[in-house]
Amino acid sequence: MILTNYIGEIAALSAALLWTLSSLVYSRLGLKIPPLQLNLYKGIIAIALIVITLLIQGSAFSNLSTSTVALLTISGAIGIGLGDTAYFLALNSLGARRTLLLETLSPPMGALLALIFIGEQLASSSWYGIILTILGIAWVISERNPVDNISISRKGLIWGILAAIAQALGAVISRYALTQSAISSLESTLIRLIGGTIIVIGLMFLPVAKQIHLQWQLSRRSLGIIAIAAFGSTYLGIWLQQISLKFAPTGIAQTFLATSPLFILPIVALQGEKISFRSILGVIVSLAGIALMFI
Template sequence: MGLGEALAILSALAWSAGVIIYKRLGETIAPTRLNLMKNLIVLGFLLPSLALIGGPPPQLGAADLAITLLSGMIGIALADSLYLTALNRLGAARMGILGNFYSPFVILLSFVFLGERLQPLQMAGFVLVTSGVLVVGGRTATEPAQRRELRRGLLLGIGSIALMALAIVLVKRVLETQPLIWMVALRMAGGVGGLLLLFALRREAPWPRAEERARIRWPVVLLGAFVGQYLSMLFWLGGYKYTSASVAAILNETTSIFIVILAAIFLHEALTRRKLLGVALTISGVACMLLA
């Protein structure tokens, strides 16, 4: 296992912890507003990081800078907001396993735009990981209203994951040649700018009202931003910098394992046979990737 593979798995662990925290916070904070709050906090974390370990600013042309900022707008402003909305509708465990669609999207986009190819054992891992989604995403709701809510949540979740995949493939080539911490900061700036634009277009105030602020658990918000966004994004982009996009994407799927386990422990979500089977398929797929 190389540095890129290790960072991809660490990213999955950090993001999984963040998802559990965001599920709790989502009970009192609207998804888009929560997204803006955590990303502003992460920008605060990044400023001293740039001063201490960032090194000289990257030498980016206008096109590469635009791609980096656009990647942040798509992957952070749009994708994360949709993800948090779907998380409230589906629950952490189902959303975690639904996230296994991420690697198929990245593999498809990497095939089209980056010319990457998978070895046979890696393709077997891809099939196993995707099977986990099909198992867990099967019909479990009985009431028509429940089924409609489930379908809406699934569509929002799949849309968010497709946008995340597009955002990382878009910036992959730029990321390979530039300092990691600076790329994280620039993408985050694009994401925050995109969120502020989204609030302006919707004519909504970006900040919580006084009664909402009174219900916010700020230590939990800080913890979620640090673990689920700052650390996970550093590890996530590091994985894509030091290994191929296809391999990093499939190793990121270990997120589903961590989320299902953490959701059962901390959120008391049912650990059903269907979820366990989905996790088993995911583990098998990741094992194929590591052995390839």
């Protein structure tokens, strides 16, 4: 089937949809729970779910080189531990619209880093597709919204840019490890999450983090919401991300993963909010870019 040739792209789009839904949840949770703690909770829950899945499957880590494990651990430490924490901090400072705008920096960064460090070449049509998709997304989420009163803070911009850089670098390292090994996507997800969680725990011991009021006694409702969000965004989302990085070039995978803002539009429309012509046009431009990457 033709679709089997695009497993990576389809996995990335699926992950983007899940991240869209979970971002709505995390934006509300972030008002009550510190980003560092939120990242820790979702990591621990996802690790537990993956371990259970691997036990049910009877999977075992076999024939894994030390270099593969080290690369995936570093990838998780950078992309998940640092990247996701920076993303949550940016989300709290800038709001979803501007944070997602900064996230569109990740695909070109990932493509350039992959070209420089692992020699991954993309066809001209793919580069045009990346540019079109990013322009479309940026056009949609940079539209001024009268309801959005969040001021742009320098600190928020720094967190957003750091998140994009960390996620791009983490993706490139993960892509290299996956292409050099027969490790399954689920096993690689577990190693990355462990690396990310270790970093988050380490960050909690920094003097700056100690000033944050951590809430260890959460209600069952809050824990339940975090568990559901972690299942969708981290357990399934990062698993799908690993599949996309295994079967698609870094630049293309990162571009599809950055399409989350496009999925917000129909959700917002269902909630009764009016969709502007500019937003619709931006979606069309992005879809044209995605189509180019399938050529």
